[in-house]
Amino acid sequence: MSSVSYIRFQSSVEAARELRAVGKDARLRPVSYEQKTRFFHAALAKYVAGWDSYLNQVIFEFVQRLADPAFTDYLSLHSIVAPIVDQKLKKFNTPNWENSRELLISCTGYDPISDWTWRKAQLNRQQSQDFLNGILKVRHSFAHGFAIPTFPWTQTPSGRIQLSDQALLRIERFLIHLVSATDTGLVAHGALSFPQRTFW
Numbered sequence: 255m256s257s258v259s260y261i262r263f264q265s266s267v268e269a270a271r272e273l274r275a276v277g278k279d280a281r282l283r284p285v286s287y288e289q290k291t292r293f294f295h296a297a298l299a300k301y302v303a304g305w306d307s308y309l310n311q312v313i314f315e316f317v318q319r320l321a322d323p324a325f326t327d328y329l330s331l332h333s334i335v336a337p338i339v340d341q342k343l344k345k346f347n348t349p350n351w352e353n354s355r356e357l358l359i360s361c362t363g364y365d366p367i368s369d370w371t372w373r374k375a376q377l378n379r380q381q382s383q384d385f386l387n388g389i390l391k392v393r394h395s396f397a398h399g400f401a402i403p404t405f406p407w408t409q410t411p412s413g414r415i416q417l418s419d420q421a422l423l424r425i426e427r428f429l430i431h432l433v434s435a436t437d438t439g440l441v442a443h444g445a446l447s448f449p450q451r452t453f454w
Contacts, residue, residue: 256437257312257437258311258315259308259311260434262308262311263305263433266301266308267304269423270300270301273293273297274423275293276293277293277294277297278419291417293419294417295396296424297381298389298417298425300410301422301429302393304429308436309349311356312436312437313339313358316444317361319451319452319454320335320448329339337362342357349390350387350392351387354366354386355367355370358436358440364378364439366436366439369435369436370382370383370386372428372431375424375428388403389429400406440453
């Protein structure tokens with residue numbers, strides 16, 4: 255079973271897919287390179303916003319599950335932790351690897367470092383970290399009008415630096431992996447730390 259936050263993340267993924275589909279829709283030809291780029295940039299922004307929103311919501315959801323009047327031990331813990339978590343969530347604004355991991359650890363006690371490694375794509379921990387941070391750098395660059403940074407996934411075979419549908423599909427799969435791993439990891443952590451609670 256998934257968290258409510260995961261289900262909401264899936265809605266963001268669907269919206270990003272729609273933007274990607276418009277950007278590559280053959281019926282809209284001729285579409286200029288600039289127009290296509292705008293749709294792909296919007297899709298990337300939606301993916302990143304979905305990841306950011308997921309982290310905020312899943313942490314809030316996890317902490318709220320501790321608040322049950324039937325379990326007075328956890329209720330007192332919740333009254334102490336909830337204001338601290340609220341403050342940290344308000345300050346959180348860049349969902350890169352380091353910030354996201356630190357937020358999860360400080361708010362829930364769960365360290366996702368081994369769960370986030372994208373083994374299915376044959377990436378080790380450092381490569382997974384670099385990929386997430388690269389996604390955030392690309393998003394930041396076009397949001398502020400800078401040139402897109404050069405990464406293997408932002409470079410075409412001809413050497414042009416741009417987002418492609420293939421790169422966006424890879425980003426989508428990676429973020430789905432991160433969200434799934436976080437959802438599963440939080441449940442396992444919650445079961446060990448708070449055995450009388452059911453999370454999702």
